[in-house]
Each structure stands twice: as C-alpha cells, then as structure tokens.
C-alpha cells in the first residue's frame with residue numbers, strides 16, 4: 059500500500075513489474091518509430107537492414123529524405139506558423155480571461171466561467187464542423203449584403219488558427235488563472251498606492267509575477283496546436299499542416315521518412331514540453 | 345475619471361475578448377450547427393426533422409453511433425483500470441526523485457503528436473510489424489498475422505492515446521491523500537482491498553471523474569485513431585460525419601450527426617459529473 | 632502501581648541512513664497506566680511510537696505487547712492502536728462509520744456494531760453525533776472521535792502521538808484534563824507522546840524524558856520535578872536558574888560550589904563529585920524565598936542580596952529578576968503567592984535564600 063506498511067515481497071515485486079510493463083507499453087510505439095527511422099529499408103518495418111541516415115538526408119530520387127521532402131517541410135512550416143499564431147492569441151486572451159475570472163466581479167460570472175470551460179468537453183470534430191459552418195454562413199452573408207468575398211472565412215489557415223484557438227484558449231486560461239490565484243493582490247495595491255495606474259500596476263507587477271505561467275501556457279498551446287488533427291481536418295484548405303500531411307502518407311502507406319519526421323517531432327516536443335514543465339508546471343497542476 | 349468609471353473600463357477590457365471568443369467561436373457556431381441540422385438538403389428556409397429521421401431509419405448510422413458510444417465507454421473504463429495502479433504507484437509508493445521522474449515519463453509520450461503515437465502502433469501491429477515478427481520468431485505463431493484493422497487495435501490505440509488524461513488527474517488526487525489515513529485504516533485492522541475500497545477510491549473520486557470525462561469525450565470525438573488503426577471499416581461515428589461533410593458534401597446531414605454526437609457527449613459528461621458529485625469546474629481543474 | 636506488564640520495550644534501536652534516531656531504549660508499562668514520552672522536537676519520539684505500532688521495524692531489540700513479541704507482526708494485527716498527530720479521521724465517512732471502521736473489519740454484526748458505536752459515543756460524551764460529517768466537528772470533538780475509533784476495538788494499549796498539538800491553547804488545557812479523566816475511567820493503557828512538559832506532568836503516572844534518541848530518566852512527574860537524575864532533565868522539566876562552576880568542597884549529599892560569577896552555593900549532588908569537578912547547578916525559581924530584610928531568611932544556607940531588575944507579572948507564575956549585588960549574576964525568583972512582595976519595584980534591594988536541597992548539581996562535560 060505505502061512503504062510504511064509491510065507487504066509480502068512477491069506482491070511488491072509483482073506491482074513493480076506491472077508498473078515496469080506499463081512504461082514499456084508507453085514507450086514501445088515511440089521507440090520502434092524512432093529506431094526504424096534509421097533502417098536501411100524502403101519500409102518502416104523489420105527486418106533490420108542496417109543503419110542509414112538516408113531518411114533524413116538523401117536527396118532522392120529513390121529515397122527522399124526529410125530534408126528534401128517538400129511536402130513534409132512545407133507542412134512543418136505551416137504547422138509552426140499556425141502554432142505560433144495560436145500560442146500568441148490564446149495566451150493573450152487567456153490572460154485577459156484569467157484577470158476577468160479571478161479579479162473582476164460582474165453579473166453571471168459563474169455562468170460565463172462555465173461557458174468558458176465547455177470547449178474542453180466538446181469533441182474536437184464538432185468544434186471543427188461548427189466553425190466551418192458558421193464561417194461559411196458569415197462569408198455567405200457578407201457576400202450577399204456587401205458583395206465582397208472574404209477569403210479568410212473559407213477553409214484555410216486563418217480558420218485553422220481560429221478553430222484551434224477556440225479550445226486551446228480554455229487551457230491557457232486555466233494555466234494562467236491557477237498562477238494568478240496565488241498572486242497576493244496587496245502587491246498590486248502597493249503599486250497603486252505608490253502612484254501607478256491600474257494598467258501600469260498590472261504591467262509592472264502582476265504580469266511579471268505571471269511570467270512563468272505565460273511561458274508555460276504558450277508552450278502547451280504551441281504543442282497542442284502543432285499536433286492538432288481532429289479540429290484542423292475540417293478547416294484546412296490547400297495548405298496542409300504537418301499532421302494532415304503525415305496522416306495522408308501514413309494512411310496510404312509510408313516510407314521511413316515518416317519515422318524521421320516523427321523522431322524530429324519527439325525531440326522538438328520533448329524540448330518544448332520541458333520548457334512548459336519547468337515554467338508553468340505549477341499552473342498545469344493547480 | 346471617476347473610480348467607478350475606471351473600474352468599468354477595466355471590466356470592459358477584460359470582458360470583451362472573452363465575449364468575442366465565446367460568442368463567435370463557441371455559441372454562434374453551435375447554434376448554426378443546430379439550425380443547419382434541421383434544414384433539408386438544398387431546401388432553404390424550411391424546418392424539417394428529415395436529417396434526424398434518416399439517422400434513425402438507416403441502421404448503419406445508428407449502429408455506428410451506438411457502437412462508438414459503447415467502445416468509448418469501454419475504452420474509458422480500460423484506461424482507468426490500467427492507469428489507476430500506475431498513478432497510485434507514482435503518488436503513494438514511489439518516493440523522492442523516482443516519483444518526479446516517473447511522473448515526467450508518463451507525460452513525455454503525450455507531447456508528441458497523436459499521429460506519431462498511432463503510427464507507432466501501426467508499425468507494431470501490422471502483418472509485417474514488430475509484434476507479429478516477434479511471435480513468429482519465438483515460435484508462438486507459424487506465420488505472420490495481421491493485427492491491425494480490427495476493433496482490438498482501435499481499442500489499444502484509443503486507450504494508449506487517452507492515458508495521459510487519466511494518469512495526471514489521478515496522480516494529483518492521490519497525491520493529496522494523506523498517508524496517515526491509510527496507516528490509520530491499516531492500524532484499525534484494514535486490509536489492502538478494504539482500504540482501497542473504503543478510503544482510496546472514495547478519496548480519488550474527483551480525479552476519477554475528471555479523467556473519465558475527458559477521456560470519454562476525447563475518445564468519442566476521435567477521428568485519427570479509428571481511421572488509421574481500424575482501416576476503411578472502422579465504423580466510428582466521426583467518420584460518418586467526415587464522409588457527410590467532405591466526401592458527400594451533405595452539410596445538413598453532417599450537422600445532424602455532429603449535433604447528435606455533441607448531445608451524447610454532453611449527456612455522458614453531465615451524468616458523470618452527477619454520479620460523482622462534481623462540477624465542470626472542479627473536474628477540468630484537476631488536470 | 633505495579634500490575635501485569637502491558638507493553639515492554641527492550642533495547643530498541645533504529646537508524647535512518649546512518650542517523651541514529653532511537654538507540655538503546657528500554658522500558659515497561661504496567662497495565663492501565665498513563666505513560667508519557669517527553670522530549671524536544673526531533674528526539675525520536677514518533678520513531679519509537681511507530682515502531683511500537685508496527686509502521687517501522689526496529690534495527691535491534693524487541694517489543695512485547697501483553698508478553699508476546701511483536702517483531703514481524705504487521706500493524707493491523709497488533710493489539711495496539713495509534714492516534715495520529717493530525718488524527719487521520721476518514722473524511723469520506725460519517726462519525727459513526729469512522730468509529731465502526733475497525734469493528735467492520737473484524738466482521739462484527741451490524742446490530743452489534745450500531746450498539747457498540749453508540750455506546751462508545753456516549754462514553755466520550757458525544758451521543759447522537761453519529762450522522763455528522765467529520766468536517767462538522769470542532770477540534771476537541773474530532774479529538775474524542777479519534778480516540779473513540781480506537782477504544783471501541785478495546786486495544787491493549789492506545790498510542791497517542793501529540794494529539795493535542797493541533798489544538799489552540801485554551802482547548803489544549805481543557806483536553807488535557809478530559810484525556811486524563813477518560814483514561815482513568817476506561818482504564819486502558821495510554822502511551823502518550825508530547826514535547827509539552829505540562830501535558831506530560833499533568834496527565835501521566837510515569838514520564839520518560841527522551842533526548843537524542845535515548846531515555847534520560849523514567850519516573851513519576853514528581854520524581855522528575857524534584858529529583859532529576861541528569862542535567863538534561865533538570866533543565867528540560869520545569870524552569871531553573873542555571874549556573875556553571877566548580878566544586879569547592881563535597882560532604883555527603885551536599886556540595887559547595889563556586890560559580891563562574893563568584894557566587895558560593897550549597898546544593899544537593901546527583902552523582903559522586905569531588906572538589907575541583909566542573910559542574911552545573913540548577914535552582915528552581917519557585918524554591919527561592921524572597922525577603923525585604925535578611926533576617927526574614929532565617930537559617931537558609933544559600934543567601935544572596937541584590938537589586939530588582941524587572942518584575943514579570945504573570946498571575947500565579949509571576950517572576951522577579953534580581954541582579955546579585957556582589958557578583959552581578961542574574962537570578963530569577965518566583966513572586967510569592969501571598970502577595971507579600973507584590974509591590975516590589977525595579978531598583979529596590981531584596982534578599983534571596985534557599986535550602987541546600989533547593990539546588991541540584993551535575994557534573995559538566997568540558
């Protein structure tokens with residue numbers, strides 16, 4: 059049960075073995091993906107044909123390595139652009155929300171708070187289709203009344219950003235709120251007392267206190283956006299994000315270049331995730 | 345500027361983005377979804393339940409719907425079953441450094457794209473895959489078998505993909521269980537199973553609720569995992585939605601499907617919260 | 632009080648990675664007595680108690696409960712129960728369910744459980760509270776429920792780890808008396824841990840003073856107070872004036888000591904001392920007679936004169952701090968309860984005197 063309660067040695071070993079098996083289950087899929095990225099074979103499968111860096115470096119034509127695969131590279135850039143936008147927007151709005159729900163009082167606050175949490179329990183597919191519908195309704199209306207075709211409201215990257223933003227903002231709000239809750243408001247009052255305006259007090263004192271959570275929220279938002287598939291699927295236009303590009307090649311049979319991208323993603327997301335942990339960890343686990 | 349006016353200005357600054365976000369990206373799109381779902385295809389203006397009656401008339405639709413719901417519940421339950429002992433180990437058995445490292449190891453795989461994780465399972469499970477190869481090599485199988493493209497593969501993938509959202513709230517909630525409660529129960533004659541039943545699980549209920557709700561919702565709305573691991577015939581309801589929207593271009597029917605899925609998801613979330621006496625806020629905040 | 636022995640600890644020791652938290656502790660507790668372990672924070676009290684309860688295995692020694700060795704017996708099969716420092720009441724259960732927990736584990740029938748729980752609640756003075764939730768109880772009530780939860784199992788001994796620590800001062804004073812009365816009424820052996828000497832002195836039949844993992848002295852409260860066996864006990868139990876010095880002359884039970892400041896004192900000695908030994912002398916403020924004129928001191932062997940520095944008025948515990956005229960040493964004396972010296976003011980001259988037995992003297996390690 060806990061270390062201070064005596065337990066039969068075999069039971070303790072059995073339990074530890076289970077936990078070990080769990081971690082094996084957790085890492086086996088990632089490990090095979092990573093290892094087979096170096097396999098000198100045309101298929102991401104055994105047998106092991108020897109070590110090669112072709113799937114990273116080869117210029118083709120028989121084997122196109124990651125560095126020369128235009129589709130994947132373009133997807134990566136697109137995803138990074140989208141993720142930066144989403145991270146910036148959701149942290150900005152999330153910060154406003156944190157102040158709104160932690161420091162302001164207004165009628166129907168609890169109801170609005172509940173509404174702000176719902177995006178986390180709406181399936182991503184539904185968010186995708188409803189935003190797709192609504193934007194095309196709005197685009198239709200604008201065209202009908204003003205006669206202007208608004209390109210941004212048709213499937214494409216701006217819609218992808220909005221779709222991901224719609225639920226990632228809730229996560230950012232939670233992370234930032236958790237930190238703001240620990241803020242001692244008398245510090246802000248002291249700044250006001252020393253002659254600062256509210257805006258200056260927030261800018262100089264409160265936001266500085268929030269900085270780790272802002273960084274953490276940005277890291278989480280970036281990762282969530284970069285890997286998002288379900289919502290994005292319905293909103294992409296001609297520029298596919300990396301998960302969409304990868305989905306198509308995985309579904310239709312892939313070469314180990316997908317393993318190479320995956321390995322790159324593992325390294326990258328572990329790095330960003332660690333930033334998130336060490337800056338916004340407290341926020342993520344209130 | 346008067347104090348009151350200043351206060352109102354502050355409120356307005358913080359309130360505006362929230363209202364814009366919730367109104368334009370959450371409320372109105374879902375109203376639009378509902379409105380479109382009660383319009384027959386092409387028939388502008390008229391209100392009709394045709395899209396919903398078609399859902400009930402075609403067995404393939406409601407079968408898929410029921411199947412998706414049942415598998416989601418099963419996947420949620422399996423995730424809980426697998427995650428609980430691990431979360432308990434991390435929170436209550438592991439000490440010091442090991443505890444932090446194990447928790448971090450649980451998070452690590454989930455920062456990687458879901459696509460990569462599912463791809464890993466495809467490599468493991470397919471006919472030319474690792475698992476099949478391993479079984480042939482050890483002599484347990486005479487020749488390679490296809491383990492991909494069946495319900496079990498879907499289930500494995502869904503459970504795997506959801507694990508994080510179960511482990512994290514469980515570790516958080518179990519961490520807050522004071523060791524002395526377990527010791528007291530043991531001192532009073534309790535045994536491991538009875539302590540688990542009467543002390544640990546009741547204490548962990550908020551975490552169990554939070555984890556299960558999120559996992560259920562994510563599983564129900566997942567498109568990627570069933571599509572890749574289940575193949576063409578995965579029969580997952582999100583696939584029907586995708587087909588209506590992208591392939592058949594029947595947005596009205598797709599909206600009705602979407603709305604049904606939303607209702608199912610909300611209903612189960614609501615029932616889950618009710619059964620465990622939680623609120624939405626308390627459930628999502630344990631994350 | 633010597634009946635059958637309920638709990639016996641023999642030469643028990645326990646280390647944590649090289650740090651010796653408990654070493655060579657032995658004691659016996661007779662049935663039905665209230666036994667306290669008193670010591671400063673970190674001296675190993677909880678470690679010792681957890682070994683008795685079974686949550687820690689001793690590195691050496693043996694623990695016998697009711698004459699049976701407990702080595703290797705898990706906590707849930709030992710006939711003792713532990714009251715935790717923060718009580719560890721189960722918040723997910725009602726009061727009655729908490730008290731019934733152990734009985735249910737033993738498979739006692741429903742009707743009997745209900746009866747025994749209600750009986751127990753009545754005995755601790757909380758009848759009819761069974762349906763309440765734990766967070767609806769006050770601090771003192773929680774205390775009593777925690778005790779009831781163990782007592783209903785009729786343990787051989789009840790182990791209490793600073794159970795009053797979390798309460799506020801007023802309630803602590805009150806619970807002290809209540810606990811003592813409760814223990815006398817039910818007659819279960821109590822092993823009580825505390826770092827508060829007043830708790831130990833008021834409640835106990837026997838007190839063990841613990842320091843750095845060892846027992847310094849096991850005695851009645853009176854014995855500890857009047858006849859401390861070590862310098863630590865003399866300093867830890869009650870208040871004392873404390874001087875360092877050397878033995879000038881030793882005769883029988885009495886020694887003459889010259890302190891560093893130059894005062895000459897007569898005191899009782901605890902261990903064999905001869906002239907020249909470095910020593911420490913302890914004199915209790917309440918053993919000192921205070922007088923305005925030297926004549927009032929009669930034939931007391933220790934006499935000093937000085938001026939009043941300050942008067943610390945604290946009702947029955949009032950003190951006067953006096954600076955000795957000749958050497959400038961500082962002495963604290965109790966203000967007599969009679970009100971005789973109630974109007975003492977700083978700057979006034981006073982005379983102090985005490986019996987040879989009022990001071991005790993121990994060898995000092997150099």
Ligand SMILES: Nc1ncnc2c1ncn2[C@@H]1O[C@H](COP(=O)(O)OP(=O)(O)OP(=O)(O)O)[C@@H](O)[C@H]1O
Pocket residue numbers: 647650652670671672673674675676677678679826
């Ligand atoms: N599990 C442990 N690992 C390492 N050291 C420990 C452990 N438990 C106790 N100690 C050490 O043993 C010593 C005695 O601890 P113990 O808890 O018994 O003290 P205590 O007398 O109960 O103190 P307090 O009055 O503060 O509760 C302390 O110095 C403590 O740091």
Ligand SMILES: [Mg+2]
Pocket residue numbers: 676677678792
């Ligand atoms: Mg202690």
